[in-house]
Amino acid sequence: LAKTTQPISMDSYEGQEVNITCSHNNIATNDYITWYQQFPSQGPRFIIQGYKTKVTNEVASLFIPADRKSSTLSLPRVSLSDTAVYYCLVGPLGAGRRALTFGSGTRLQVQP
């Protein structure tokens, strides 16, 4: 599985856009990029998944450049409730049900 590198922590203020970048230089052709969010005292929750270019849902956008060696999770207009740890995961789909490999994650702190 491709190793991922993320900033350990980030700070932001309410209403700002937050971009969290993840590096995955060894991503394989059949790997997808998936982001999870974890609040204190809760299990991780799926946010978004993509393979290339841009994916957007009601929660976030995911930007993936052509070389796919990195990806950026974009959270528009964050609020205090977006304070959480964000994990970037890279791995193949269609490989059967399998466990996830979590990196260190990025701890986002949103201030009022």
Next chain:
Amino acid sequence: SAVISQKPSRDICQRGTSLTIQCQVDSQVTMMFWYRQQPGQSLTLIATANQGSEATYESGFVIDKFPISRPNLTFSTLTVSNMSPEDSSIYLCSDSLQMNTEAFFGQGTRLTVV
């Protein structure tokens, strides 16, 4: 989506004792996964639990310490045996309903060993 209920949500246990954590899924699933999350750290996979077969453990985790049961397609238990303070962690169970989609997690069990 899948709803995973995990209990207890937290417990404080004496060293040398054992605790069994239960995980109930609202749908039938083939595979379930157990993770450990030490304070301030990321998640580490303990084992994969298939119904009808023995669990598969990751390096550093052994069945004698973390026995797992999977009696049916909606339920699994993880026991933390002969606990020591080093076992103080959050334990989470997880599943994904389909091969290509998101994984679902229980809310975790916060274990403190004193």
